[in-house]
Amino acid sequence: MPCLKCIVRVALALYLLLAATQLLAHAQPEGSLPAHGSTVNGSPNRIAVWFDHPMRLTLFEVSGPRGAVPLSQSPGRDALTRFETSPATPLAPGKYTVRWRGLASDGHVMADEIYFTVR
Amino acid sequence: MSTALSLLQPLLDLLAQTDGWAWLRVLVAAAFYASALVAVGGVWFGLVFGGNPALDRAAGLRTLVPAAAGLALALLLLQWPLQAGFLGGGTWAAAFDPGLLALVFDGAAGQRILLAGSGLLLLFGVWIESDRWRGLGAAASLLGAALVLLAFTQVGHSAGAPRLLLASLLLLHLGAVAFWVGALLPLYRISGPPHLSQPAARVLRRFGRLASGAVAALIATGLWLAWHLMEGWSSLLHSAYGQVLSLKLAALLLLLGLAALNRWHLVPAFAASAPRARQRLRASIACEGFLVALILLLTAFLTTTTSPTG
Numbered sequence A: 001m002p003c004l005k006c007i008v009r010v011a012l013a014l015y016l017l018l019a020a021t022q023l024l025a026h027a028q029p030e031g032s033l034p035a036h037g038s039t040v041n042g043s044p045n046r047i048a049v050w051f052d053h054p055m056r057l058t059l060f061e062v063s064g065p066r067g068a069v070p071l072s073q074s075p076g077r078d079a080l081t082r083f084e085t086s087p088a089t090p091l092a093p094g095k096y097t098v099r100w101r102g103l104a105s106d107g108h109v110m111a112d113e114i115y116f117t118v119r
Numbered sequence B: 001m002s003t004a005l006s007l008l009q010p011l012l013d014l015l016a017q018t019d020g021w022a023w024l025r026v027l028v029a030a031a032f033y034a035s036a037l038v039a040v041g042g043v044w045f046g047l048v049f050g051g052n053p054a055l056d057r058a059a060g061l062r063t064l065v066p067a068a069a070g071l072a073l074a075l076l077l078l079q080w081p082l083q084a085g086f087l088g089g090g091t092w093a094a095a096f097d098p099g100l101l102a103l104v105f106d107g108a109a110g111q112r113i114l115l116a117g118s119g120l121l122l123l124f125g126v127w128i129e130s131d132r133w134r135g136l137g138a139a140a141s142l143l144g145a146a147l148v149l150l151a152f153t154q155v156g157h158s159a160g161a162p163r164l165l166l167a168s169l170l171l172l173h174l175g176a177v178a179f180w181v182g183a184l185l186p187l188y189r190i191s192g193p194p195h196l197s198q199p200a201a202r203v204l205r206r207f208g209r210l211a212s213g214a215v216a217a218l219i220a221t222g223l224w225l226a227w228h229l230m231e232g233w234s235s236l237l238h239s240a241y242g243q244v245l246s247l248k249l250a251a252l253l254l255l256l257g258l259a260a261l262n263r264w265h266l267v268p269a270f271a272a273s274a275p276r277a278r279q280r281l282r283a284s285i286a287c288e289g290f291l292v293a294l295i296l297l298l299t300a301f302l303t304t305t306t307s308p309t310g
Helices: A004-020 B002-007 B009-017 B020-049 B051-057 B061-087 B098-105 B106-128 B134-151 B163-188 B195-228 B238-269 B275-305
Strands: A029-033 A036-040 A047-064 A081-083 A094-104 A110-119
Touching: A029 A110, A036 B020, A047 A110, A047 B098, A081 B275, A094 B061, A094 B098, A110 B061, B002 B009, B002 B106, B002 B275, B009 B195, B009 B238, B020 B051, B020 B106, B020 B134, B020 B163, B020 B195, B020 B275, B051 B061, B051 B163, B061 B163, B098 B106, B134 B238, B163 B195, B163 B275, B195 B238, B238 B275
Parallel strands: A036 A110
Antiparallel strands: A029 A047, A047 A081, A047 A094, A094 A110
């Protein structure tokens, strides 16, 4: 068995490393516009998603009955708590899916899908 | 039947959303966990039970630890482009996009790669040079093992608040897991040769005693982490995370049952050279290995595809 001193020293070094590590946030989606599962009358002017902690969005797509929806804005790689965009052309009636992926500050890869219907 | 299906709806929805790329990440993560824990646990096994040259040769740690560490290193590096690819929509073009690779590396994931990579290189290098159980080689092996375990606390749900407590509990949890997982293959090997029955039986009995403490720590820390991350037990059966965790707990219960059978029945029979005791013990250890693999797969699914609060 290695000496007790070796184990204590390694344990102490670990403890100091742990204590020195900055606090990292695990971001969670807090809401979206349109809300998940909602039905909206007419094409929405805005499509948005927001989080409780900063998130670096790497993918934000909207797809519907006619395939991919062109958007006015794409997310950059900066950490943000809210991303908002709008459809380049009005959305036809039907079911739509918002798909996003991103990196939270705790290194966790996050992804979600939001569904809404245009009437 | 329809009631059962509706209860399982969160898990079914999660499975429907999990595409091929996510499954690839899950499999690579599970393989990384297994190989890293075998490498670290192999170090624990050598340091605690090593010293008998015949048993050491039979356990095969001199090849097992570097092989596991090398495999873990390769899988660790593979996770990097896989994460980048997932962030970019699940394509190989995104997997090697310099911007996405830099984004993944420039954060907690990069810290994990550096820490785990350093630890695994240390295990790989030190073990090739020397399989001494004391002195500088042992201390370096311990440091390498510690760095690998520390790397697990850099990313994920335990990186939130309260940081120090969560990371400490995860370290303790993983240390206990590594002790158990890393011992399975060496124990399987040393229980094979008939001429090593008695020294092997002594190691098996001693492992059983030490493993009791490790298992207690593993369960206590695991339950506390789960309770804290899920903010209570109410979502255990109602969220996808909770339902997968329930499957993991069920597999763990089976594993504990096997471990108890080994300690209280099969190892004593093996020590007494009872008929077919060797084959039954080795079969039981092999079953433990299968359950461990299943638990690691479920853990990888939890950490890769969902989060404690859904």
